[in-house]
Amino acid sequence: MNIGDKVRLLHGNEEGTITKISGSGRIEIEIEDGFKIPAMKNEVVVIHQTEKEYFGKEKSGAPSKAESLATVKSHQPQTGLFISYVPLNDKDLSVHLINNTDKDYLFMASEVFGDNSRTLASGNFSAKTSQKIDEKAIPQFEKWPELFFRFIPINHKAEKTMPAFEKKVKFKASSFFKSQQNAPVTGKKSYLFPLDHQTKSLDINQLNQELNNASAQPVEKQFKRPDKEIDLHIEKLADDHEFMSNSEMLRLQMETFEKNLNYAIASGMDEISFIHGIGNGVLRKEIHKYLSQLGNIKYFQDTQKNRFGYGATLVRIN
Template identity: 85%
Template sequence: MNIGDKVRLLHGNEEGTITRISGSGRIEIEIEDGFKIPAMKNEVVVIHQTEKEYFGEGQSAIPQTAPLEAPKSSQPQGGIFISYIPLNDKDLSVHLINNTDKDYLFMASEIFGDNSRTLASGNFSAKTSLKIDEKVIAQFEKWPELFFRFIPINHKAEKTQPAFEKKVKFKASSFFKSQQTAPLTGKKGYLFTLNQQTKDLNIKELNQDLNEESAPQPNEKQFKRPEKEIDLHIEKLADDHEFMSNSEMLRLQMETFEKNLNYAIASGMDEISFIHGIGNGVLRKEIHKYLSQLENIKYFQDTQKSRFGYGATFVRIN
């Protein structure tokens, strides 16, 4: 049993990833919502071992992640990655990969509160990889936050592309599920994209949309009517949720909940359901606490098990 193993509690439904192991036989498990629970080694079983016993050696119920494809040359900003390549069963080698046709000036740093330590900086040429650090798997929980800054270099007169920054703080539940073959190096490791495609703002269209929104619309409700069922699972709300802390995920989920609840009330809806999952119940508790303080809520309750497995809250609006 090692850090990064996916495990299941023998006397419960919780599943998660081991993030810490102590000499007393205690372990710490990060479950699906990013929260951590303590357990003893003899209270859990490694999932892949259980599935091998059930399905046999030739099959596995764990889906294998397909290798990440290199971006097309028509996407000049796509394809800057950070890859953690195993050196052995204890250590990882950290690499930056620039699988684009663009050179960048870059800086990679570790953040320690108000202090920082620069791991590497300089010119990051197109179609190259660069080793910037090594990490010990057993110290995963102590890895500091990472900060990256990339500035594109134009060697000739061409369209200026924006610089971008990225902060990274990994969660065990997503980190150890991200094994992919890295572009350029061809080595299998834990791979993450540091940049995402962004759409250039069309100022003319933006102004037109703003003018249309500001114009009074007769016989039209002021607030957008939300769907009757709002899914608050973090993977539905953020593409880069694997880089978010627990508090950041909870904040985004609560903001989405509050916004849709307000829209439901303002648009005259009678009822709405919020799907929050089971997990350790933190999000459900915060939602119920918020609802209990509102006067225009007739009642709220857990939904029928046949629909969401008690992983949702039904709200009846006055």
């Protein structure tokens, strides 16, 4: 049993990825929604690949639609900038940056420690090349610092100017150890992640300013009425959520919740439901705590058990 193994609890339905092993027989498991739960080694069983392959197939023996799409996607050429973790043995990984584009870049790659940082590599990054920047130990996965990248495109002739961009990366075990595939350029089997997919974050300060200025113009022109049901699952809010820490995901979910609740109130809606899932209940607790402090909420409650499994909250507005 090693860090990165997929396991199932013997006395429950939870499945997840081992992120930490201690000498006392205790382990830490990261489940699908990004939350971590403690367990003993004798309380879990490793899910072997043969089991996954057997039970993952449809009864007809034909590949599912999702499997067919995944197969097609795996054969499509992967273009862009990537970070690749190549296994050296069962404990160590070699970290590489990959430039599978036709553009040269200036780059900098750093590890972030709060207000401090350590530069791993910098310089020219030619098209269709890779550069090794570090090595990492799998047993220390939970202690890996956040990564920060900056890329500046180079134009060797007069052509359209592309903007420079930055990227922060913090891995979760549940997504990291699922990402193994053959990397472009090197062709090596590795844990592979794109670096040039950007996610637009919500500007909560701008939102608050909009709400404070609501009286300056008619409500129907200032606010767009939100849907009656708002899905707060992280995969609905961010394309690159696998790079986000638990706190970053929770912050984005709460910002989305607050924005849509404010818009619902401002546009005169009577009620709105927020789908937050079950998980370990952290997001639900934060939502209920926030609602309990508002004076213009008639009441709120868990709702629609059959549809959401008590994974949603209905808010009635005064």
